Amino acid sequence: MPQSQPKFVILDRDGVVNLDSDQFIKTPDEWVPIAGSLEAIAMLNQAGYRIVIASNQSGIGRGLFEMSALNAMHEKMYKALAALGGRVEAVFFCPHTAADNCDCRKPKSGLYEQIGERFGVELRNVATVGDSLRDLEAGVAVGCVPHLVRTGKGLRTLDKGGLPAGTRVHDDLAAFARWLVAEGTHKTPAPTAHAAQPAP
Numbered sequence: 001m002p003q004s005q006p007k008f009v010i011l012d013r014d015g016v017v018n019l020d021s022d023q024f025i026k027t028p029d030e031w032v033p034i035a036g037s038l039e040a041i042a043m044l045n046q047a048g049y050r051i052v053i054a055s056n057q058s059g060i061g062r063g064l065f066e067m068s069a070l071n072a073m074h075e076k077m078y079k080a081l082a083a084l085g086g087r088v089e090a091v092f093f094c095p096h097t098a099a100d101n102c103d104c105r106k107p108k109s110g111l112y113e114q115i116g117e118r119f120g121v122e123l124r125n126v127a128t129v130g131d132s133l134r135d136l137e138a139g140v141a142v143g144c145v146p147h148l149v150r151t152g153k154g155l156r157t158l159d160k161g162g163l164p165a166g167t168r169v170h171d172d173l174a175a176f177a178r179w180l181v182a183e184g185t186h187k188t189p190a191p192t193a194h195a196a197q198p199a200p
């Protein structure tokens with residue numbers, strides 16, 4: 001039943017895991033983790049969460065960098081994570097530009113749907129973390145719980161307002177991870193309470 005459902009967290013990449021740039025992140029050298037973000041992923045793994053990234057990468061559609069560069073960035077991320085005992089299951093990305101009018105570019109929910117299908121997981125109540133409104137909107141469309149971080153474009157996003165109902169705000173991914181792990185501990189039902197629930 002729900003208890004055995006694997007725990008997932010879906011993250012945006014730029015501005016959440018690594019430093020963002022208005023000039024796009026185009027090379028592995030430009031891919032620089034935000035302080036504490038990789039440790040946060042390892043901490044979530046330790047607490048039983050599987051981490052998946054959903055990322056708009058229109059730089060590909062714009063011809064700013066190739067797939068090989070994107071793969072190299074992710075190799076760098078996977079290696080740095082492995083050194084900390086952390087792991088990201090997969091990076092789902094949209095290579096399109098807004099003009100392509102695809103189904104996967106956030107705020108559309110295509111990437112999230114792909115994740116749900118790939119892992120056979122129900123996304124309702126899965127936490128999703130982003131620094132832009134469109135990250136949260138894409139997640140909320142499939143029932144995810146929205147979390148905004150103040151890193152990346154987060155402060156700008158906060159200023160603009162209009163966040164989905166129930167959005168929680170954290171300083172950064174590390175603060176989110178500490179919050180989620182503490183929250184998960186509180187939520188673990190005591191065996192007696194569970195046994196006392198009436199049968200449906």
Ligand SMILES: [Mg+2]
Nearest residue numbers: 012014015131
């Ligand atoms: Mg972002």
Ligand SMILES: [Zn+2]
Nearest residue numbers: 094102104105
């Ligand atoms: Zn797309």
